[in-house]
Amino acid sequence: MSSPPTLAIETSGLRKLFGQTAAVDGVDLQVPPGVVYSVLGPNGAGKSTLIRMLATLLRPDGGKATVFGHDVVRESDAVRRRISVTGQYASVDDALSGLENLVLMGRLQGYTWPRARERAAELMDAFGLTHAAGRLVSTYSGGMRRRLDIAASIVVSPDLLFLDEPTTGLDPRSRNQVWDIVRALLAGGTTILLTTQYLDEADELADRIAVVDQGKVIAEGTTDELKASVGQVALHVRLRDPGQRDKAEELLTQELGAPVHLEGDPAELSARVEDNSRVLQALGALTRASIEPAEFSVTRPSLDEVFLTLTGHKADDQSAGEAGEENAA
Amino acid sequence: MTSSIEGVDDRVMAILVTHERPPKASPMSATITHLWRGIMAFKHFPAQLIDIILLPAIFLLLFTYLFGGAFAGSPHQYLQFFLPGIAVQSVILMTVYTGTAINTDINKGVFDRFRTLPFWQPAAIAGNLVGDVLRYLIALTMTIGMGLALGFRPGGGILGVLAAVAVLIVFAFSVSWIFAAIGVVASVPERVSGTSMIVIYPLLFMSNIFVRPETMPSWMQVLVKVNPLSHAATASRTLMHGTAGFWDVMWALITSALITVVFAPLAVRLYRNKNTR
Numbered sequence: 387m388s389s390p391p392t393l394a395i396e397t398s399g400l401r402k403l404f405g406q407t408a409a410v411d412g413v414d415l416q417v418p419p420g421v422v423y424s425v426l427g428p429n430g431a432g433k434s435t436l437i438r439m440l441a442t443l444l445r446p447d448g449g450k451a452t453v454f455g456h457d458v459v460r461e462s463d464a465v466r467r468r469i470s471v472t473g474q475y476a477s478v479d480d481a482l483s484g485l486e487n488l489v490l491m492g493r494l495q496g497y498t499w500p501r502a503r504e505r506a507a508e509l510m511d512a513f514g515l516t517h518a519a520g521r522l523v524s525t526y527s528g529g530m531r532r533r534l535d536i537a538a539s540i541v542v543s544p545d546l547l548f549l550d551e552p553t554t555g556l557d558p559r560s561r562n563q564v565w566d567i568v569r570a571l572l573a574g575g576t577t578i579l580l581t582t583q584y585l586d587e588a589d590e591l592a593d594r595i596a597v598v599d600q601g602k603v604i605a606e607g608t609t610d611e612l613k614a615s616v617g618q619v620a621l622h623v624r625l626r627d628p629g630q631r632d633k634a635e636e637l638l639t640q641e642l643g644a645p646v647h648l649e650g651d652p653a654e655l656s657a658r659v660e661d662n663s664r665v666l667q668a669l670g671a672l673t674r675a676s677i678e679p680a681e682f683s684v685t686r687p688s689l690d691e692v693f694l695t696l697t698g699h700k701a702d703d704q705s706a707g708e709a710g711e712e713n714a715a
Numbered sequence: 716m717t718s719s720i721e722g723v724d725d726r727v728m729a730i731l732v733t734h735e736r737p738p739k740a741s742p743m744s745a746t747i748t749h750l751w752r753g754i755m756a757f758k759h760f761p762a763q764l765i766d767i768i769l770l771p772a773i774f775l776l777l778f779t780y781l782f783g784g785a786f787a788g789s790p791h792q793y794l795q796f797f798l799p800g801i802a803v804q805s806v807i808l809m810t811v812y813t814g815t816a817i818n819t820d821i822n823k824g825v826f827d828r829f830r831t832l833p834f835w836q837p838a839a840i841a842g843n844l845v846g847d848v849l850r851y852l853i854a855l856t857m858t859i860g861m862g863l864a865l866g867f868r869p870g871g872g873i874l875g876v877l878a879a880v881a882v883l884i885v886f887a888f889s890v891s892w893i894f895a896a897i898g899v900v901a902s903v904p905e906r907v908s909g910t911s912m913i914v915i916y917p918l919l920f921m922s923n924i925f926v927r928p929e930t931m932p933s934w935m936q937v938l939v940k941v942n943p944l945s946h947a948a949t950a951s952r953t954l955m956h957g958t959a960g961f962w963d964v965m966w967a968l969i970t971s972a973l974i975t976v977v978f979a980p981l982a983v984r985l986y987r988n989k990n991t992r
């Protein structure tokens with residue numbers, strides 16, 4: 387195959403306005419098929435609006451978006467045949483049982499009654515919901531609802547699955563279950579676009595990440611590329627003898643040309659360095675001065691730090707504010 | 716497929732990913748599926764039946780025994796006049812449910828999921844409406860059954876009553892398109908029922924359901940005459956008593972057709988173009 391495969395998603399200059407606010411403000415994305423692509427950003431960044439446009443649920447105000455080469459506005463039917471959406475808020479029918487919800491989806495996808503029932507039972511089993519199959523969804527826990535919601539999206543396996551904040555508000559166990567499902571779907575050939583506010587989630591699952599803030603993509607790439615783009619490594623040193631820390635601080639500051647932090651542990655120091663090569667020099671200088679590190683590590687920044695550097699605010703800054711607004715409403 | 720994924724065995728993998736591509740559901744099958752959904756939901760909440768039964772019962776007893784003597788000489792006399800009318804009210808009050816159900820779907824996000832599925836979209840509304848027909852049947856059976864128990868004697872016999880039921884269902888079906896449209900545009904389900912009651916109650920009382928218009932001032936008589944509910948009540952009354960002329964029934968059917976022709980495409984159009992949050 388010489389020609390490049392059709393991109394799962396391609397957007398250019400995609401925009402959506404709500405009154406004066408640009409919820410999505412000129413987004414260019416390229417998502418290859420067969421990956422988990424994560425859109426990472428704080429509350430209000432425009433993630434849901436972006437997904438809704440790509441899933442043909444919301445009409446863009448500007449720019450262009452295609453899914454497997456089909457325009458999301460002009461060829462929405464063709465797009466709908468390839469995709470499935472699990473929205474931010476579970477979109478299952480509370481007034482039906484879990485099993486009935488899946489039968490409903492199967493029927494609307496074109497299965498016969500017997501096959502729809504069979505497929506529904508299979509999925510309830512695969513998602514560990516068989517024990518609650520006959521119960522009304524309104525009695526389900528958050529994790530169970532979320533799993534049912536994802537199950538409803540894959541009654542017929544989509545080529546592209548949108549998952550809008552699939553783990554927000556879930557306990558760690560349910561979160562791990564959702565992660566396993568995502569990995570399994572990927573292994574089965576489904577391309578996944580997943581939004582999240584959690585850096586560790588993007589780090590854990592995604593092949594590529596777009597960091598969005600205020601409707602704009604502010605960084606894009608693999609996890610490694612994003613970390614590298616911040617251009618820093620963190621050096622962490624733990625000394626055998628805490629009494630040597632002042633001396634070590636002096637030496638490191640000199641060799642690294644960067645401020646050195648004294649950690650809470652009296653034997654530890656750390657520093658952020660622009661240039662990797664200086665780290666070796668600095669460690670050499672310590673050894674020559676007979677200051678022996680018990681251990682040291684050179685790590686690249688966490689996505690948290692990347693986000694902070696890129697946006698100037700922490701990833702969850704705004705979510706605290708939003709929660710406050712919800713209470714006020 | 717090898718299972719390199721922790722916690723997910725091969726069997727589960729095989730289930731998660733299917734390569735089946737069933738053919739697109741036909742409009743008929745999608746509508747039946749939505750109808751099934753309504754019936755299942757009804758099965759889980761039989762308490763809805765109380766609404767359907769209680770409201771007509773209260774009105775029937777209240778009007779027959781409180782006002783019957785004053786309106787028509789005796790409760791028994793009044794019942795003969797009133798029952799075919801209250802049957803109209805029984806079904807009309809049910810049509811509001813169509814709107815609240817559609818609105819609930821939209822607000823809950825179920826609508827979003829439907830919209831990304833490749834079936835004939837109006838089926839979601841049509842299925843709802845057909846399901847509501849079952850509600851109308853229950854409401855009518857209750858109302859007429861209770862009337863018979865209280866001494867209602869339809870001159871048109873069983874055929875007359877069945878014909879009246881058929882016309883009332885056609886009429887209610889058409890009216891439910893109005894509430895379907897309101898259900899699509901309203902912000903919350905409570906709005907749907909609130910708005911609807913403001914419209915419905917004046918229409919109910921400004922009709923010939925409760926009293927003969929002859930005693931009203933002439934301007935009021937005009938309003939009563941053009942009120943669609945009066946057409947429905949006239950058809951119901953004349954059919955049940957076996958006195959129906961051609962136009963007594965035709966007016967009800969023409970009114971139903973007009974309402975459907977205007978509001979069915981409107982509701983479907985609004986639904987298709989609806990952009991939610």
Ligand SMILES: Nc1ncnc2c1ncn2[C@@H]1O[C@H](COP(=O)(O)OP(=O)(O)O)[C@@H](O)[C@H]1O
Nearest residue numbers: 404409428429430431432433434435436991992
């Ligand atoms: N229907 C709407 N009407 C008005 N403003 C909206 C609407 N939907 C989203 N917004 C605004 O657009 C911005 C992006 O929202 P959203 O896409 O939901 O962000 P995210 O999913 O990243 O939290 C926010 O400022 C939000 O308030």
Ligand SMILES: [Mg+2]
Nearest residue numbers: 433434435474
């Ligand atoms: Mg969102």
